[in-house]
Amino acid sequence: MAIKTLSAKAAAALDKELMSTGAFSIDQLMELAGLSVSQVVYRVHPLNKGNRVLVACGPGNNGGDGLVAARHLRHYGYQPTIYYPKRSKSDLYQRLAKQLEDLDVPFVEDFPSALKSTDHIVDAIFGFSFSGEVREPFPAVIKALEETKLPVTSVDAPSSWNIEEGPPKSGVGSSFHPAFLISLTAPKPLVKHFQGRHFVGGRFVSPSIAKKYDFEVPEYQGLDQIVETSPTDQKL
Amino acid sequence: MAIKTLSAKAAAALDKELMSTGAFSIDQLMELAGLSVSQVVYRVHPLNKGNRVLVACGPGNNGGDGLVAARHLRHYGYQPTIYYPKRSKSDLYQRLAKQLEDLDVPFVEDFPSALKSTDHIVDAIFGFSFSGEVREPFPAVIKALEETKLPVTSVDAPSSWNIEEGPPKSGVGSSFHPAFLISLTAPKPLVKHFQGRHFVGGRFVSPSIAKKYDFEVPEYQGLDQIVETSPTDQKL
Numbered sequence: 001m002a003i004k005t006l007s008a009k010a011a012a013a014l015d016k017e018l019m020s021t022g023a024f025s026i027d028q029l030m031e032l033a034g035l036s037v038s039q040v041v042y043r044v045h046p047l048n049k050g051n052r053v054l055v056a057c058g059p060g061n062n063g064g065d066g067l068v069a070a071r072h073l074r075h076y077g078y079q080p081t082i083y084y085p086k087r088s089k090s091d092l093y094q095r096l097a098k099q100l101e102d103l104d105v106p107f108v109e110d111f112p113s114a115l116k117s118t119d120h121i122v123d124a125i126f127g128f129s130f131s132g133e134v135r136e137p138f139p140a141v142i143k144a145l146e147e148t149k150l151p152v153t154s155v156d157a158p159s160s161w162n163i164e165e166g167p168p169k170s171g172v173g174s175s176f177h178p179a180f181l182i183s184l185t186a187p188k189p190l191v192k193h194f195q196g197r198h199f200v201g202g203r204f205v206s207p208s209i210a211k212k213y214d215f216e217v218p219e220y221q222g223l224d225q226i227v228e229t230s231p232t233d234q235k236l
Numbered sequence: 237m238a239i240k241t242l243s244a245k246a247a248a249a250l251d252k253e254l255m256s257t258g259a260f261s262i263d264q265l266m267e268l269a270g271l272s273v274s275q276v277v278y279r280v281h282p283l284n285k286g287n288r289v290l291v292a293c294g295p296g297n298n299g300g301d302g303l304v305a306a307r308h309l310r311h312y313g314y315q316p317t318i319y320y321p322k323r324s325k326s327d328l329y330q331r332l333a334k335q336l337e338d339l340d341v342p343f344v345e346d347f348p349s350a351l352k353s354t355d356h357i358v359d360a361i362f363g364f365s366f367s368g369e370v371r372e373p374f375p376a377v378i379k380a381l382e383e384t385k386l387p388v389t390s391v392d393a394p395s396s397w398n399i400e401e402g403p404p405k406s407g408v409g410s411s412f413h414p415a416f417l418i419s420l421t422a423p424k425p426l427v428k429h430f431q432g433r434h435f436v437g438g439r440f441v442s443p444s445i446a447k448k449y450d451f452e453v454p455e456y457q458g459l460d461q462i463v464e465t466s467p468t469d470q471k472l
Contacts, residue, residue: 022334022335022338023330023331023332023334023335023338024331024335025261025263025328025331027261027263027264027267028263028264028267031263031264031267031268032267035271038459039459042458042459071440072439075439075440075456076456076458076459092261094259095259095260095261096259098258098259099258099259099260099440102258102259102442102444102445103442103443203308203311204307204311204335206338206339207339208338209338220311220312222278222312223274223275223278223312223459
């Protein structure tokens with residue numbers, strides 16, 4: 001059975017619905033989304049295989065998911081470092097950053113240097129609301145992610161990819177192929193261009209919401225907040 | 237090594253600090269607390285041994301933790317039923333209840349009847365801020381919990397117990413001995429009167445906060461949000 005996907009427009013409407021009639025707060029949703037991301041990292045990068053993780057956070061919700069994931073990873077025993085060059089002024093993001101500071105998680109400004117002292121990377125730069133051009137200072141960051149041999153876990157979308165069309169035809173991001181991707185709530189159309197290991201997270205979607213948006217709630221196991229989808233599921 | 241405990245007064249100060257200088261929102265903390273509670277239930281009541289769980293919620297934060305736990309349990313595959321006779325008017329609690337309604341989780345008003353069609357119970361009636369008398373309609377509920385042979389999991393405190401002194405000397409709650417207890421952030425002094433299986437949850441406490449309040453962050457394993465403490469740890 002093919003996975004059904006959610007367009008950028010539908011994903012935005014779903015998010016809005018979860019926070020209006022669904023009665024979730026953004027704090028709650030981001031906590032659960034970030035928890036899902038941390039569980040993917042835990043599964044694909046066992047602690048004893050290198051516990052240094054560089055989390056690159058963008059200015060919006062995707063970056064917030066990264067901040068939450070980094071906190072959980074710190075509690076699991078990883079050593080996260082945060083690259084967060086365009087800090088949001090919203091109260092929520094400032095609080096998420098403060099929570100990391102209280103755990104002595106370092107924030108760094110030089111991404112290329114940080115790449116030299118990490119074992120793997122979380123790409124929480126852009127999510128499903130991304131479109132158009134990659135703005136400063138992120139082009140150099142995406143380029144570094146294209147060139148690094150370290151494994152990258154992207155949150156919701158490989159940053160710079162078009163949500164519907166996948167990697168850009170040329171320029172920054174055109175050869176960015178992360179090893180791991182976690183789709184939050186449901187995969188976006190870009191997954192058909194993704195060749196790595198794919199997970200779905202966000203165990204808060206009700207069957208009625210999934211039905212309304214025409215996708216399936218994945219079959220989570222046990223206490224897991226994530227499900228790995230088999231490659232055949234991705235033939236759309 | 238004996239577990240260090242947190243007095244009712246210290247627990248209130250810690251909560252306040254987490255939400256002020258700690259920069260957590262109550263939505264976040266309640267989500268993580270409720271997640272911990274759900275993980276205890278999953279561990280002590282495997283799904284194939286009876287998936288019906290009655291969650292008794294009080295009017296305050298303890299009840300909120302119960303509402304969150306019930307949602308996670310629903311997603312794990314349990315069939316929760318909620319007894320929530322004194323609904324808080326605060327926005328957060330109304331939203332948590334709505335999230336359950338959207339998952340078709342039933343709310344019931346008759347506790348004794350609900351007891352007849354469940355496999356186990358979560359006691360989320362009163363937490364560390366409880367003191368004094370058990371108010372209506374809860375005396376009959378506590379009495380039913382004392383008399384039932386079904387296993388009860390209490391959240392932070394067996395409801396009606398004095399946080400420092402343990403079970404009341406006489407009257408309602410004096411013979412209430414739940415099978416399971418989850419202490420949130422740190423055990424309260426009442427644990428020395430508790431004879432069942434004891435867990436600690438709330439994997440968000442920083443080492444510096446724990447140090448300030450003179451308790452230990454427990455050694456969580458893997459992705460667990462809970463730790464079971466060995467009986468010897470409870471000899472205080």
